[in-house]
Amino acid sequence: MLKKQMELLLNGQVNLALLDVEKAYVEQHALLHEGAIQHKTFLHFNVIERCDKLNEELLAEETETFLAMPVQYLQEHAHEFMYVESDxxxxxxVDSFALEYDEAFAVYSALFGLRLQKKQGEFLHTYLTTHLQHENITYSMAFSGQDGLWEVNLALNALEGFSEQQSFGEVFVLLYRFVFELLVELEETL
Known part of the structure; x- marks a missing residue:
């Protein structure tokens, strides 16, 4: 599953820039020779939007420079959420990520759709329970048969390495790594 996605990403690419988890995976599975891989620490986004939490109305389309802002911005603008898409x-x-500050639980939340089969729900539940630690609610998940994906809502505060001083860009990379590592572990169990 993940191996196939990585092969599609690598197909025909020269001097491809990969995140650390991707690079480690490619090297472990000998998908490319080492010299063809460059390291990168950021993701490119096709869509970066700030939206109103109440009605999901678009407040502003942002450029990648906005991603340098600390995620604490969401606590200071609690009526907003951040939405991003990336190839x-x-x-x-994952279809997209949305970040918001949940005032009721005083946590930052990430919402995303994860295209896994319904039968992988037990694995997903176990993985999230094992890897998210926080005194408040750490996650919720529900399978959408109509969309064929798991709708996941997790507390960023429960994610190892998360800090509200991190930039949006850093938090999205942290989330990407988390889901990537989840898929690596799932692939090893299949």
């Missing part, structure tokens, strides 16, 4: 999300089977 790179195909690798991790």
């Amino acid at each position: 790179r999300f195909e690798v991790i089977r």
Whole structure:
């Protein structure tokens, strides 16, 4: 599953820039020779939007420079959420990421759709329970048969390495790594 997605990403690419988790995976599975891989620490986004939480109305389309802002921005603008899409999300089977600050639980939340089969729900539940630690609710998930994906809502505060001082860009890379590692572990169990 993940191997196939990585092969599609690598197909015909020369001097491809990969995140650390992608690079480690490619090297472990000998998908490319080492000299063809460059390291990168950021993701490119096709869509970067700030939206109103109440009605999901678009407040502003942003450029990648906005992603340098600390994620704490969401606590200061609690009526907003951040929405991003990236072609790179195909690798991790995610449609998009949305970030918001949940005032009721005083946590930052990430919402995304994860294209996994319904039968993989037990694995997903176990993985999230094992890898997310926080005193408040750490996650919720529900399978959408209509969309064929798991709708996941997780508390960023429960994610190892998360800090509200991190930039949006850093948080999206942290989320990407988290889902990538989830898929690596799932692939090893299949």
